[in-house]
Amino acid sequence: MDEGRGTAEEQIRQLNADVKIPPRGLVHWLAERFDYRAFVIKDLDKPVPGDWWGWFFTLGTAAAGIFLVQAITGVLLAMYYAATPEGAYESVKYISEELKVWGFPIGHLIRGMHFWGSTAMIILVGLHMLRVLFFGSYKKPREVTWLIGVLLLIFTAGFAFTGYLLPWDQKAYWATQVGTNILGTLPVIGQPLKVIIRGGQEMSAMTLTRFYAIHVLILPALTTLFILAHLALVRMQGISGTWRGKDPVDAAKGEA
């Protein structure tokens, strides 16, 4: 097994023989200090199952990509957003209607990217989960990756729920009113949980600042951490392949 593993890695190395270090420049400077090719070969050039099956394995990366887009556009929006009852609606309206560069509605574009990104995120995360479910990829030894994935799914829902309130318009306000009331119907812990989430018995400025803090501080930190763990596990254990087996991916599966 060990011997075979070495062979597989050796052959992948061979596949990457055409990645030459350039004679000068930044890449050369970096490669002289640490051979980035080792990382590229080991972590980026993983074989995936052939033909169109391979496309199923892009869903997780796509979700991670959207997460990056959300992080960048989110930071930008935070520069113009005020998480107060007086400022929230007005500042979001300002971003959408007045934030322009040479007449181009850049604020509208960035907010639009964040808005559609959140929808795309939910869809991609759902599809990614279905892929893992149907390919049986959650099975031993990958249960921990699956469980972290479940956490990430909950975080994603948390992003969607807290982000929805931030424009502080009628739709946002009443959706959160309903959402937190649903939370309150949980037996025993429901009511205390509702009060904690709302920052009081009623929806108020406290709810808005809380949701904002959760949306831009707590969830991004947790999500980043768990995405890294998720990826590390995928790379340590290799991807599972499809249920058809005997793909090139099986060869690389065992290698660390």
Next chain:
Amino acid sequence: MNKVDLSGYDPKRRAFFRRGLMLLSGLLAALVGIPAIAFLIEPLVEKIRSNEVELGPIEELTDRPRKYVIRFMTQTGWVKSEKVMTLYARRAAPDSDEVVVMSNICTHLGCPARWEDENDRFFCPCHDGIYDIEGRVIGGPPPRPLDRLKPIVRDGYLFVDPTDYIHQIDEEKLLGGKGSTEEG
């Protein structure tokens, strides 16, 4: 079982896809990066917000300073606020059509200076700053003459656009002035 199948390996195809991947990645990065940079430089882009405020009919002006208190809206980001400003306007000469508009903000530390007709001078009570009718410093600590605003005369009425001037005042306030613009 652990062998990689190299039968379909084609270095040219691989290099092509590697380049394609880099190009695509760069394209995606630009798709997010260019709007992000445009968004970030937005404060540099000049806003054209004309804010002309009427002072009054030009016929009421003489060659002695006349006081006007104007109110107008300013906007920084989404925050709109009303500003009050005191200006002195006069004709450059008794029969002249040339109008001079000056701010009453003392150039020393931003206190409001007032026109004293009997003494023929602007006087700032905070630190005894004194200016002549042209706004030139003739006594006290002010470092430069009173600021002027561009007069706009239309259909016999006098207007000014205080927007640009307001930024100047705010900077002075930030630099330690303690004056209020509300009294003249």
